[in-house]
Amino acid sequence: MLAIALAAGLLVGLSLGALGGGGSILTVPALVYLLGMTPHAATTGSLLIVGGTAIAGTLAHARTGRVRWRQGLLFSAVGVAGAVAGSRLSATVAPDVLLAAFAGLLVVAATAMGLRQWRARHLPSRSPDRVAPPRHPHIRMIVAAATAVGLLTGFFGVGGGFLVVPALVLALGFDMPTAVGTSLLVIALNSATALTARLGTPVDLNWPLLLTFGATAIAGGLLGGHLAGRVRPDKLSVAFTLLLIAVAGYTAARSLPHLI
Numbered sequence: 001m002l003a004i005a006l007a008a009g010l011l012v013g014l015s016l017g018a019l020g021g022g023g024s025i026l027t028v029p030a031l032v033y034l035l036g037m038t039p040h041a042a043t044t045g046s047l048l049i050v051g052g053t054a055i056a057g058t059l060a061h062a063r064t065g066r067v068r069w070r071q072g073l074l075f076s077a078v079g080v081a082g083a084v085a086g087s088r089l090s091a092t093v094a095p096d097v098l099l100a101a102f103a104g105l106l107v108v109a110a111t112a113m114g115l116r117q118w119r120a121r122h123l124p125s126r127s128p129d130r131v132a133p134p135r136h137p138h139i140r141m142i143v144a145a146a147t148a149v150g151l152l153t154g155f156f157g158v159g160g161g162f163l164v165v166p167a168l169v170l171a172l173g174f175d176m177p178t179a180v181g182t183s184l185l186v187i188a189l190n191s192a193t194a195l196t197a198r199l200g201t202p203v204d205l206n207w208p209l210l211l212t213f214g215a216t217a218i219a220g221g222l223l224g225g226h227l228a229g230r231v232r233p234d235k236l237s238v239a240f241t242l243l244l245i246a247v248a249g250y251t252a253a254r255s256l257p258h259l260i
Contacts, residue, residue, distance in 0.1 A: 002212055004034050009213040013053065013220020015240055024050040024159040024187070025109055028102060029247050031213070033254070039095040039102075041203050044195070046157030049214040051191030054159060054184045056218045061181030071172060072185035075164070076193075078143055079150030083190050086154025087197035099255035102156055106248035112162050113241045141171045149186065154194040159187035 008030040015026065027049050031042035061067050090098065145167035149160035164183035168174040174182065 001035065001209060005209045005212040006216050008034050009049075009216030010220040010223075012049075012213075013217035013222075014224040015243075024053065024161070025106065025244070026247065027213075027217075028157055029106075029251055032099070033250070035206070035209055035213075037206065038203075039098045040091065040201075041205055043090055043098070043155075043157035044198055044201070044203050045205055045210045045213075047153070047191045047195040047198070048210055049217055050153075050157065050159045051188050051195065052214045053217045053221055054188035054191060057184040057221055058181065058188055060222075061177075061184060064181075066178045066181030067185055068174070068178060068182050069185065071168070072182040073189070075142065075146050075168070075182075076186045076189035078146035079153075079186070079190055080193050082147040082150025083154040083193040084150075084197045086151040086156075087194045088154075090155045090157075091198070091201055096255045096258040098156075099251055100259060103248045103252040103255065105152070105156060105158070106244050106251065109162050110241050110244035110248065112166075113237055113244070117237050117241070142167060145171070146186075150190055150193070153187070153190040154197060157194070159183075159191070161187060 012024065012026050012030065024046070027046040028039075028042045031037045031045055032039055037045060058067060093101075145163055149163050149167075152158055152160040152163070161180075161183045164186050165176070165179045168179040168182055169176065
């Protein structure tokens with residue numbers, strides 16, 4: 001079982017480090033279907049793994065000045081209510097309903113990545129790395145995105161980087177590397193908030209497996225960063241999108257028959 005945790009953690013870390021976000025969404029299916037955890041234990045354990053990996057990533061990006069602390073703290077503060085509400089709601093949902101909803105989230109994430117790839121191919125005149133800062137930041141967009149990310153983090157135990165990064169780029173005009181670094185700060189803080197909201201919830205966690213998974217995910221994230229510089233980003237994104245679709249199909253196939 002520890003060997004499976006090592007392999008799964010490495011996969012999550014590699015995808016997170018190579019793509020700058022989205023990899024953490026694979027943590028819950030890995031914990032449920034590869035390591036045999038219950039959905040509620042998996043979403044709680046995922047917060048530990050995602051939060052720890054995000055902290056390590058934040059520190060790495062901060063060394064090169066790619067983290068805007070004030071904006072990241074404000075974004076996370078706005079999403080606190082969503083993280084708490086999502087955590088409490090998750091505990092009341094039946095396991096199969098939780099997994100079916102997670103399958104839908106995987107499809108949404110895959111669609112978002114697919115649209116990003118399409119825009120990169122068909123809108124070459126717009127740089128994907130930098131967007132001109134808007135004269136008046138879209139406050140409603142920031143509040144909506146921060147609240148949605150908080151809800152996703154609390155309910156599913158995922159980071160929500162596929163929502164944070166576009167919000168920071170479009171609403172605040174961040175360049176892509178700074179948006180990725182700042183999003184990791186947001187993910188770390190949201191994970192800590194959601195985990196705190198779950199304190200006292202009767203969930204049995206397998207600490208050796210979680211610690212092994214988390215340590216390997218951090219190491220995989222560092223390796224993924226090196227991999228990103230050697231492999232074309234579009235190929236990595238396509239491969240990851242296909243993986244998300246496959247995991248979504250498997251998760252739906254396992255959970256939906258019980259609901260029907």
